[in-house]
Amino acid sequence: MDRPAPPLPDLIASGRGHAGLEWFDLKDTASGAVRRVFLWLPAGDMPKSGWPALFMSDGNAVIATAIDAMRAQAPYPSGTNLGQGALIAIGYPTEDAYDPFRRSWDLGPPPGATYPPFWPDTPEVRTGGGAEFARFILEDVRAFLATRTRLDPTRQGLFGHSFGGLFALWLMFNRPDAFTHWIAASPSITWEDSFLLQHRDAFDPAGYEIRLLLSAGEWEGDELAPFQRGAEDAEKRLAAKKIERTLDAAREMAADLDRLPGVSARYETYPAETHMSVLPVAVNRALHFTFAARS
Numbered sequence: 001m002d003r004p005a006p007p008l009p010d011l012i013a014s015g016r017g018h019a020g021l022e023w024f025d026l027k028d029t030a031s032g033a034v035r036r037v038f039l040w041l042p043a044g045d046m047p048k049s050g051w052p053a054l055f056m057s058d059g060n061a062v063i064a065t066a067i068d069a070m071r072a073q074a075p076y077p078s079g080t081n082l083g084q085g086a087l088i089a090i091g092y093p094t095e096d097a098y099d100p101f102r103r104s105w106d107l108g109p110p111p112g113a114t115y116p117p118f119w120p121d122t123p124e125v126r127t128g129g130g131a132e133f134a135r136f137i138l139e140d141v142r143a144f145l146a147t148r149t150r151l152d153p154t155r156q157g158l159f160g161h162s163f164g165g166l167f168a169l170w171l172m173f174n175r176p177d178a179f180t181h182w183i184a185a186s187p188s189i190t191w192e193d194s195f196l197l198q199h200r201d202a203f204d205p206a207g208y209e210i211r212l213l214l215s216a217g218e219w220e221g222d223e224l225a226p227f228q229r230g231a232e233d234a235e236k237r238l239a240a241k242k243i244e245r246t247l248d249a250a251r252e253m254a255a256d257l258d259r260l261p262g263v264s265a266r267y268e269t270y271p272a273e274t275h276m277s278v279l280p281v282a283v284n285r286a287l288h289f290t291f292a293a294r295s
Contacts, residue, residue: 008147009140013093019067025093026144028136035106036091037141038063041149042074042084050150052085054157054290055137055179056283057107057164059091061098065283077293085291086151090137105129107163109170109199113192127192134171138178157181157290161279163188165214166196169253173199176208181290183213185282186220186275189249200253205262212257212265213289214250215282217273221247225274246275 010027012034017023022039038059041051056062066087073080092099100118104125112128145151158179160168165187172182173196189196219225224237231237247269254267270281 006139006143008143009136011144018064019071021063021067022148024144026140028132029140030135031132033102033132033136034093035136036060036093037144038087038089038091039145039148040067040070040087042070042086044084046150047152049154050152052083052155052291053151054085054087054159054181054286055141056087056089056159056286057167058098058103058161059089060094060096061091061279062159062161062283063087063089063091065280066287069284069287073287074291081293082288083291083293085155085287086149088141088145090133090141101125103163106133107160107167108191109167109196130167130170133167134175134178138175155180155290157183157286159183159185159283159286159290160187161185161282162275163191165189165250166191169196170199172210172212173203176203176205176210180209181211181213183215183282183286183289184250185215185286186217186246186278187214187250187253188244188246189253190243190245200256203257203260205260208262210257210260210263210265211289212254212263213268213285214254214265215268215270215278215285216247216250217275217278217281218247218269218271219274220244220278225272228274 007029009029012025014024024037025034026037027034073082074084092102104127106129108127109130110128115125156179158168165184168182168184251267254265257263258265270278
């Protein structure tokens with residue numbers, strides 16, 4: 001018996017943007033939350049198996065960078081080794097790069113916690129909505145995209161930076177079937193007392209082929225960036241680095257996971273980059289990791 005088709009999320013608004021980009025404000029079929037889904041498809045004929053695809057969190061902040069990197073490099077695979085593929089980025093109905101309040105909920109895996117407001121007279125910040133966000137991507141977004149194009153199920157990546165990297169790793173540990181390529185840039189592995197390590201320890205990749213890229217910027221290690229040295233907040237930043245351990249935690253995670261059968265994990269450090277400046281570099285590396293013309 002055929003399974004009934006999953007319900008489609010309500011389309012609240014849509015539009016077009018940079019270089020063939022389309023965007024769609026979709027209403028989550030479970031929670032009712034409205035998120036903006038960005039879709040960019042290459043020009044030319046779609047492969048018979050469908051387009052390879054890269055899904056990205058923090059969609060507002062990354063989609064333009066990803067599009068321009070694809071437009072500049074993918075037409076010349078013999079010189080760049082970057083093939084064509086679809087870009088899907090999930091963000092929010094805003095013109096800003098981020099919606100800090102909403103991304104804290106969406107990208108924070110359960111159980112989560114409650115934190116003081118970002119700004120005066122605004123709500124407390126909650127984490128822990130990662131399962132809701134994952135369901136939206138894997139069910140609502142994929143069902144909607146099936147009405148627009150066809151994606152190759154054998155090559156689909158998920159990219160996340162910072163909290164997005166935490167979310168990507170958490171989802172990989174709990175749903176290793178969800179994607180074939182996983183990219184966690186500057187992941188917040190030590191967030192909320194390093195609870196993610198419990199998921200790592202319980203992770204069983206048997207029967208799956210996991211391809212994982214972890215990364216961090218050079219100045220996410222023990223040292224401050226040159227322009228940060230001697231600043232008023234230098235000591236505070238150094239103290240935070242000792243707790244966050246962004247670079248070392250990502251490198252250690254890659255080494256631990258690469259030992260597991262069926263897992264191919266590697267780590268990269270991007271020179272002269274901080275936690276925020278690393279984003280364009282990490283997006284470009286995610287494209288190459290997912291869409292490599294030749295491995």
